[in-house]
Amino acid sequence: MADVNKVVLAYSGGLDTSVILKWLQDTYNCEVVTFTADLGQGEEVEPARAKAQAMGVKEIYIDDLREEFVRDFVFPMFRANTVYEGEYLLGTSIARPLIAKRLIEIANETGADAISHGATGKGNDQVRFELGAYALKPGVKVIAPWREWDLLSREKLMDYAEKHAIPIERHGKKKSPYSMDANLLHISYEGGVLEDTWTEHEEDMWRWTVSPENAPNTPTYIELTYRNGDIVAIDGVDMSPATVLATLNRIGGENGIGRLDIVENRYVGMKSRGCYETPGGTIMLRAHRAIESITLDREVAHLKDELMPKYASLIYTGYWWSPERLMLQQMIDASQVNVNGVVRLKLYKGNVVVTGRKSDDSLFDANIATFEEDGGAYNQADAAGFIKLNALRMRIAANKGRTLL
Amino acid sequence: MADVNKVVLAYSGGLDTSVILKWLQDTYNCEVVTFTADLGQGEEVEPARAKAQAMGVKEIYIDDLREEFVRDFVFPMFRANTVYEGEYLLGTSIARPLIAKRLIEIANETGADAISHGATGKGNDQVRFELGAYALKPGVKVIAPWREWDLLSREKLMDYAEKHAIPIERHGKKKSPYSMDANLLHISYEGGVLEDTWTEHEEDMWRWTVSPENAPNTPTYIELTYRNGDIVAIDGVDMSPATVLATLNRIGGENGIGRLDIVENRYVGMKSRGCYETPGGTIMLRAHRAIESITLDREVAHLKDELMPKYASLIYTGYWWSPERLMLQQMIDASQVNVNGVVRLKLYKGNVVVTGRKSDDSLFDANIATFEEDGGAYNQADAAGFIKLNALRMRIAANKGRTLL
């Protein structure tokens, strides 16, 4: 067991991390610094203070990171139209590097030599926390209680809590049967009945969105204004990044948008099923592609598309804080300089429909594209040579007897 | 002007290709063979016979290619989860290589030395037809009237038709303002008001789908059975490929599924706006990803995702009949040997929701994935070493003073 003087704990204030807090104190006989972040998860963070104080914590960090989260993590990711395995918008993945960064910053400020978190040994989050931590502070010690202790069932955890007088709150709402994670980009659900891939998810699982069935019978139209690939205004009203996302979450949620039920491949080697609500993100992905469709050069767009799966995997597997992610980001960001303009969307019962896009930087040239006479803007005869030379290698091959059928 | 003896014309029976037929006879003073295909476009093909006969055509081919189209073109494409530029399901693109192949087969059967088609010099279809034709019969002559003649407006075309007594049918339905293309996979709409990217498409443009607003208020559930990556049964009833797609089109269309409005990048270098209805294809894409999610190895899935944009571009740009597409196809097809099982979907007002997937070939291991105790199936301590070594290069770099922030 490592010799630890002071550890910064990613502390939610909930039962699990409260048990961890106590367990760290007892097991490592070390000082614990708590760090609680408001990432837009929709729960109060201040109550964590009293709980930490009650357990004797002297250095307590409670940060509102919502703007930084959206501005420096969510928005850069959406510039790449990032989707993991064709479906997942990486709502959990993208929050972890920010937490890792703050854990290390706080460790540096408080002179701590270790960090700790409540992620299990089976998931991706441990990897995301720890790769980030090691990359930013290579000598840091990492304590991952779920990989070390023997409190591997809920029962044992409760016993430990009772034995150590850790308050177990009984919400009015009964304990969710799901393992959940939330931030301004999404809520995720795992476990419970979802562990059978054939069983349909339950309607009452969802927290942020109404069902398409219960969404309004009339559509909502919105206009999103982009600058350098990021949304800067909704319906003409300038907003900060976090306000943009919160607003889209609200509108999307009201219209039944952004539910997802998938089986994904974890970095640690297993498949797992997850359900996700990402109302704002679902809107942003569609809209970003729409604004890019008129402002990006074709080959730039295609290059971005070819690299996107790699970029998405890097984020999913926890390599946000890596030189290769930064390298890709520079390319992605460089591509966004002309991604300016407005996208009009129709939102209706789960559907996000693009109904218009315009931009001073549009590369759409109606004069050339038209089916009507174009006054010589495009010489149709050019196409003959274009096709002939593109076909040449295949014609030579066929002439030499190569067959394709 | 090339010296042509006999030309096979892709003949729809409509005004444009009727004018072309006449124009070919007059301009090239050659025999014309007509080829009319039923690709599921939803219009009768038999009437083309009488029209061709009326213009003196002796060799008339009218083929029902629906099964071949879906089995050998649409299904192989969907095995790759193919999407062009993040949105477009390639409904037009995938039909062209089959037409090119039949044109060449008929040229070989009839001793024709040339082929002709009605695609303009601005679009992708000319490229798709001609690359395919050249690849399969390198010495063939290609006549693309739209690139050669001076009938470049609708008015001139009508004049020519009248002058040559080509019947201009007046449908009960008034002429669509859109340039359209249809086959069993989709209908496309271009031109008209769509030439302004900011103008919303009109509701009465759509032909195959009801709007989400007008779709039923109760969802439809279906189960799709996959074998080797292809759908072989719906709700337990075995069906041929074309029947599968026709059925999904019907069900999807009734539920308002599969409308798309995009600006895409053509191979010839311009951006153009298109609207597409692909009800069956939209369902198939979602369902195929779902069945792959439990049956494909992670790295195989990721490799497919990384290559998909390239594969999609090959189809979009007309390289179906190329050695590189065949090479990719072999890899894609090889990946599908275990893609067997059933996907359950909920269809509701434009939404395609995956609600379950199961397979005898599933790689989902509930025992390992569970949040409960797993009886040693997975050793959480392994994760520590996994993370440590994955972090090593970044720790070394940080120790040497490299920074990421």
Add this chain to the structure above:
Amino acid sequence: MADVNKVVLAYSGGLDTSVILKWLQDTYNCEVVTFTADLGQGEEVEPARAKAQAMGVKEIYIDDLREEFVRDFVFPMFRANTVYEGEYLLGTSIARPLIAKRLIEIANETGADAISHGATGKGNDQVRFELGAYALKPGVKVIAPWREWDLLSREKLMDYAEKHAIPIERHGKKKSPYSMDANLLHISYEGGVLEDTWTEHEEDMWRWTVSPENAPNTPTYIELTYRNGDIVAIDGVDMSPATVLATLNRIGGENGIGRLDIVENRYVGMKSRGCYETPGGTIMLRAHRAIESITLDREVAHLKDELMPKYASLIYTGYWWSPERLMLQQMIDASQVNVNGVVRLKLYKGNVVVTGRKSDDSLFDANIATFEEDGGAYNQADAAGFIKLNALRMRIAANKGRTLL
């Protein structure tokens, strides 16, 4: 410590694996099966039998795997022009999966429940052995003594050997200061003075090749005949795969060909310097590219080149026995069906010079390529349209004010 009944050990007969043999017997109190392979390393394998017998081993496998090694591993890899990090021909990497496969086959034959090997915990080889073993027999136990025991210095190892009466042979030749690995594809050298990346490697380190300085003053010409991407004859004489490689090693070594001194990135996260002699492989890489240059379609060749780094990494990191490597291999092998013909090479003091290539499947068309009049085989005017349309997107962008400078 795992409960082990019988373990198959990859046994070279040398000191290290002899110590391991004894240590396994003592530590695990289990039966040991030895497996010694002739992969063309140039040392007798039979002596391993007596040594194993002397330590009480009852089941002894000594296999000549040279043909299988070259036919099923080396040749398939060279079909892809495989190079890791621009330089390394993967001589060590490609032998490991065959050893892993045999270890598992022998475990199955002898009813062993474990395998063991002499690779350290710092290198790539442990990964290659174990990933292969787990992939082929998922329940197998793996014993990696270097990760478990405390004999972590040469001194301690010698002590252990002496204490247990394990014979330490004193070759006439003094012990090499390098950690070496050899098989029919190459010898590698690591450690010693190479641990300083600035220090020049020593001339007397090399075993298989003369220096360019000492190579003959007159060049050697050879002709290699390819069938489906593999060499089947040298100077018109048909040869088995292993004989091909042995012959090229001899000729290459005599002409000072195939030395390499690099710093590479290991899978476990560190950089390490290695020197490699790969005389035959160096010739094969050059020659294979030459035969492909006239027989492969351009886009097929480019697709292979784009995927090669990925394929090389898979082999380097030990994923030979993975579904993604197999998937890539199918594509690579499919590309080789026309890679037939003859390449003529001039070998001279370290240089491999291609001086000619010919093939019945050549796609080189002198009639089209000629600088002389080509009788209409190629219409130069086609190029104008080709360029115009390829430039269109950039012209539109420039017209809209986009700049590139």
Add this chain to the structure above:
Amino acid sequence: MADVNKVVLAYSGGLDTSVILKWLQDTYNCEVVTFTADLGQGEEVEPARAKAQAMGVKEIYIDDLREEFVRDFVFPMFRANTVYEGEYLLGTSIARPLIAKRLIEIANETGADAISHGATGKGNDQVRFELGAYALKPGVKVIAPWREWDLLSREKLMDYAEKHAIPIERHGKKKSPYSMDANLLHISYEGGVLEDTWTEHEEDMWRWTVSPENAPNTPTYIELTYRNGDIVAIDGVDMSPATVLATLNRIGGENGIGRLDIVENRYVGMKSRGCYETPGGTIMLRAHRAIESITLDREVAHLKDELMPKYASLIYTGYWWSPERLMLQQMIDASQVNVNGVVRLKLYKGNVVVTGRKSDDSLFDANIATFEEDGGAYNQADAAGFIKLNALRMRIAANKGRTLL
């Protein structure tokens, strides 16, 4: 025929472009501006002035572009370790965009509305010139005489020259039978006996390098100093980019380095054989990989390797002046910030041998890499977990009955 007022001609002063000059004056009845560049081709450029004057040209540009060529084109390309089709160092390709840029700059300065060049309709150079020109000045007219006129044989060209009193110089050296191109990076040879891929190139074809046979019997050692991926000093002496390349050409040429004989795939669709001398470039490629091997992160290096073929194709096919090349360049350049240090090379009879590399930014950690005891720098036990989790997906698959053999 386009209506042209003034055309800027890429003018070498040789016979072909002198004929073109005259032909342009006669055919287009327009003013011609000549542009002659010193790109290090090794021939005097000043004589072009008198020739142009003799033909009545009033605006004559003669530019020494050597520094700009190496600094802004050659060096950026080598940062990516760029190689086309595994072998070709792109010596011709990389010079064309600079010429295109100057043609357009001069057109803008002189108010010309057209440019012209002497590249044929079969090659890549026409594409490179014209794509660049169109990208930088979208409305420019391009006159490519070889695609327009009927002087398609050497004989006709000579007749035209004689008829119009264009001086045909008779060098002492007899006319090379090869089509050649030279600049500071390389000389190329095409045509003549090279049009048969089986015929060996002739020793007396080569101009810049001695043969390995005739190179000195003692090796030459040099040390190259890198800053941000570019060479800034040779043997400790600071040099400008062009001087670096000229120096390496001299040293490399003396040591028989940099000859290449390949069959390549042209953009216009045919295969063609070329011989190239690139002494300095051959050294630079090897050395750049060596300095990167100790200074680049593994994943950054691998990402560069995966993108390199694409980047090489962009340059080969003439897309230097494209947004996608610029986008890739930003990523490549960003990767070079730590590529600093010194590489020691041994040059001997065609061989470029890396014998040492060092850097203050080295990521090589001898303490971790060592085969000796490392004092805990690396925990070998970590490897077990690393391998176990990397193997997990394959173990699950094998447990479910999937097979790899």
